[in-house]
Amino acid sequence: MAPQDSDIPPFPSDIPTADIPTISYHDLLSFSPPALQAMLSATQGVGFFFLSHHPIDSDFMFDLADALFRLPLPEKLQYDMGSHGRYFGYKHQGASVVDASGTPDINEFYNIPKDDLLGVTPAASRLPQPAPIEDHTPQLQQFMRDAHAVVMGILRALEQGIGVPEGELLALHRLEAQSGDQARVTHAPPVASGRIALGEHTDYGSVTVLFNRLGGLQAMDPETREWRYVRPVPGCALINLGDALVQLLGRRVFSGLHRVMGPPGEQAKCSRHSVVYFARPNGDVPLKSLMDEEDGKEALTADEWIKQRATMRLKANFKGQETIDKYRAMEHARARENDIAPQVVSEA
Numbered sequence: 359m360a361p362q363d364s365d366i367p368p369f370p371s372d373i374p375t376a377d378i379p380t381i382s383y384h385d386l387l388s389f390s391p392p393a394l395q396a397m398l399s400a401t402q403g404v405g406f407f408f409l410s411h412h413p414i415d416s417d418f419m420f421d422l423a424d425a426l427f428r429l430p431l432p433e434k435l436q437y438d439m440g441s442h443g444r445y446f447g448y449k450h451q452g453a454s455v456v457d458a459s460g461t462p463d464i465n466e467f468y469n470i471p472k473d474d475l476l477g478v479t480p481a482a483s484r485l486p487q488p489a490p491i492e493d494h495t496p497q498l499q500q501f502m503r504d505a506h507a508v509v510m511g512i513l514r515a516l517e518q519g520i521g522v523p524e525g526e527l528l529a530l531h532r533l534e535a536q537s538g539d540q541a542r543v544t545h546a547p548p549v550a551s552g553r554i555a556l557g558e559h560t561d562y563g564s565v566t567v568l569f570n571r572l573g574g575l576q577a578m579d580p581e582t583r584e585w586r587y588v589r590p591v592p593g594c595a596l597i598n599l600g601d602a603l604v605q606l607l608g609r610r611v612f613s614g615l616h617r618v619m620g621p622p623g624e625q626a627k628c629s630r631h632s633v634v635y636f637a638r639p640n641g642d643v644p645l646k647s648l649m650d651e652e653d654g655k656e657a658l659t660a661d662e663w664i665k666q667r668a669t670m671r672l673k674a675n676f677k678g679q680e681t682i683d684k685y686r687a688m689e690h691a692r693a694r695e696n697d698i699a700p701q702v703v704s705e706a
C-alpha cells in the first residue's frame with residue numbers, strides 16, 4: 359500500500375510550488391515578533407505555514423492508516439459515518455463530490471473523535487472503532503493531546519498577534535470540554551497528477567494540523583488565483599486556519615483554500631496517506647466575532663456549523679454550485695473576489 363518514507367520518489371524539483379513560510383513552534387511560544395508577524399502574513403495570505411520544532415509524533419498514524427484502509431470494504435462500511443448522526447467514522451471513496459457538477463471523489467478517510475478517545479463522551483455513547491484504532495489507543499490519545507497542545511500554542515500566539523484579550527480563544531477550545539475535534543487519516547490510490555482526489559475547500563474548524571509525506575495537496579495563491587502544489591517539509595506540520603476561527607476573529611485572518619490532486623511527477627505512482635488533527639471550538643460556542651460590536655444576528659454554534667459544513671459535500675446533500683456558494687467567503691482567495699479586505703491587525 360502506501361510507501362515507507364525511505365522509498366518515496368522525490369517531489370519534482372521543476373514545478374512551481376506554493377510559497378509557504380516555516381515558523382518554529384518555540385518562537386511562537388515565546389511570542390518572537392518576527393514569528394508572530396510571519397504567522398499573521400501567512401494567515402492573511404496563502405493561508406498555510408509549516409511548523410517546525412513541534413512535539414507531535416505522527417509516524418505511527420501512517421502505519422495505522424495502512425492497517426485501517428487495508429481492511430475489506432464491508433468491514434470499513436460497518437463504521438460508515440452515514441450510519442449515525444455524528445461526523446465521525448468512515449467515508450468511502452465516492453461518498454463526496456469534488457466539483458459543482460457532482461464528480462465523485464477518490465479519497466477515503468476515517469475521522470476519529472477526540473471526545474471518545476479522551477473520555478469526554480460517556481462510555482455508553484462512544485462509537486465502536488475498528489481494531490487498528492483500538493490497538494493504537496494510548497498512542498492516539500497522546501497524538502490528540504500533543505496536537506491539541508500545539509493548537510493552544512498557536513491560538514495563544516494569535517491572541518497576542520491580533521490583540522485578543524489573553525485566554526479568550528483558549529477558553530473556547532478546552533481539551534476536556536465537548537467539541538467536534540477529530541484526528542483523520544486519509545487514503546487515495548495512485549491517481550494521475552491532473553485528477554482531483556479531494557475537491558477544493560476550506561476547513562471548517564479552528565486550526566488544522568496536517569502531516570504529508572507525498573505531494574498532492576495544492577493551495578490557491580490568493581494573488582494570482584492559481585493552484586500551486588505544496589512541497590512537504592519533513593518533520594514539519596502544515597498549519598492552516600478554518601472558517602470557525604475566521605468568524606471568531608471577525609475576519610482578521612482567513613482560511614486557506616486547498617484541494618488534493620494526484621501527486622506530482624514520479625510520486626503519482628504511489629498510494630497516498632495523510633494524517634490530520636482538526637481542532638474546533640467547543641460545541642456550544644456561538645460563532646460570532648470576539649472583537650467587534652454585536653450585529654444582532656443569530657449565530658450558529660460551532661457544532662451546528664460543523665454539521666452543516668461537514669455534510670454539505672456528501673452526495674445526498676449536494677446541490678451543485680448553490681451548495682458551494684452558500685459556504686464561501688471565509689477564505690482569502692474568494693474574499694478577494696468578493697472584495698472583502700482583511701481587517702487591520704495590530705503590529706506584532
Ligand SMILES: O=C(O)CCC(=O)C(=O)O
Nearest residue numbers: 544561570575618632634
Ligand atoms: O490530504 C491532504 O493533504 C489534505 C486533506 C484535507 O484537506 C482534508 O482532509 O481536509
Ligand SMILES: [Fe+2]
Nearest residue numbers: 559560561616
Ligand atoms: Fe482540508
